[in-house]
Amino acid sequence: MESRLEILPDHVQVSCTGQFDGAEAGAERLRMAFLVGPENFFTKTFEDTATNRGLAVRSTTSLAEARAFLGLKDS
Numbered sequence: 001m002e003s004r005l006e007i008l009p010d011h012v013q014v015s016c017t018g019q020f021d022g023a024e025a026g027a028e029r030l031r032m033a034f035l036v037g038p039e040n041f042f043t044k045t046f047e048d049t050a051t052n053r054g055l056a057v058r059s060t061t062s063l064a065e066a067r068a069f070l071g072l073k074d075s
Helices: 045-052 063-069
Strands: 002-007 012-017 031-035 056-060
Touching (some): 031 063, 045 056, 056 063
Antiparallel strands (some): 002 012
16 A cells, blocks of 8 residues: 655645555554644544444544554653
Protein backbone atom coordinates (compact mmCIF):
# COMPACT_ATOMS: atom_id res chain seq x y z
CA MET A 1 0.00 0.00 0.00
CA GLU A 2 1.24 3.47 -0.82
CA SER A 3 0.19 6.61 0.99
CA ARG A 4 0.53 10.29 0.16
CA LEU A 5 0.19 13.16 2.61
CA GLU A 6 -0.69 16.55 1.18
CA ILE A 7 -0.79 19.62 3.42
CA LEU A 8 -3.16 22.24 2.06
CA PRO A 9 -4.04 25.70 3.42
CA ASP A 10 -7.26 24.58 5.12
CA HIS A 11 -6.86 20.81 5.58
CA VAL A 12 -4.59 17.79 5.34
CA GLN A 13 -5.37 15.13 2.76
CA VAL A 14 -4.14 11.55 3.05
CA SER A 15 -4.54 9.24 0.06
CA CYS A 16 -3.86 5.50 0.24
CA THR A 17 -3.70 3.33 -2.86
CA GLY A 18 -2.79 -0.23 -3.68
CA GLN A 19 -3.53 -3.53 -2.04
CA PHE A 20 -3.89 -3.85 1.69
CA ASP A 21 -3.65 -7.32 3.18
CA GLY A 22 -4.83 -7.23 6.79
CA ALA A 23 -3.16 -10.64 7.51
CA GLU A 24 0.15 -9.44 6.04
CA ALA A 25 0.00 -6.13 7.88
CA GLY A 26 -0.66 -7.81 11.22
CA ALA A 27 -3.55 -9.17 13.19
CA GLU A 28 -4.71 -5.78 14.46
CA ARG A 29 -7.51 -3.95 12.71
CA LEU A 30 -6.82 -0.65 11.05
CA ARG A 31 -7.38 2.16 13.57
CA MET A 32 -7.65 5.86 12.79
CA ALA A 33 -7.56 8.85 15.08
CA PHE A 34 -8.47 12.33 13.90
CA LEU A 35 -6.98 15.13 15.95
CA VAL A 36 -9.06 18.28 15.54
CA GLY A 37 -8.49 21.77 16.90
CA PRO A 38 -11.10 22.76 19.53
CA GLU A 39 -12.36 25.59 17.33
CA ASN A 40 -13.25 23.05 14.59
CA PHE A 41 -14.62 20.26 16.78
CA PHE A 42 -18.40 20.53 16.48
CA THR A 43 -19.67 16.94 16.35
CA LYS A 44 -18.65 13.29 16.44
CA THR A 45 -20.95 12.37 13.54
CA PHE A 46 -18.12 10.90 11.43
CA GLU A 47 -16.84 8.85 14.39
CA ASP A 48 -20.35 7.62 15.25
CA THR A 49 -21.12 6.63 11.65
CA ALA A 50 -17.76 4.90 11.15
CA THR A 51 -18.03 3.04 14.47
CA ASN A 52 -21.57 1.90 13.61
CA ARG A 53 -20.12 0.38 10.43
CA GLY A 54 -17.41 -1.52 12.30
CA LEU A 55 -14.44 0.82 11.89
CA ALA A 56 -12.13 1.72 14.76
CA VAL A 57 -12.21 5.53 14.59
CA ARG A 58 -11.75 8.24 17.21
CA SER A 59 -12.08 11.99 16.77
CA THR A 60 -10.72 14.13 19.57
CA THR A 61 -9.09 17.41 20.52
CA SER A 62 -6.60 15.62 22.77
CA LEU A 63 -3.31 14.28 21.43
CA ALA A 64 -2.99 12.04 24.50
CA GLU A 65 -6.43 10.53 23.85
CA ALA A 66 -5.63 9.95 20.16
CA ARG A 67 -2.30 8.29 21.00
CA ALA A 68 -3.92 6.10 23.67
CA PHE A 69 -6.64 5.02 21.24
CA LEU A 70 -3.95 4.04 18.71
CA GLY A 71 -2.02 2.14 21.38
CA LEU A 72 0.97 4.49 21.19
CA LYS A 73 3.16 5.40 24.13
CA ASP A 74 3.01 8.92 25.53
CA SER A 75 5.37 11.32 23.80
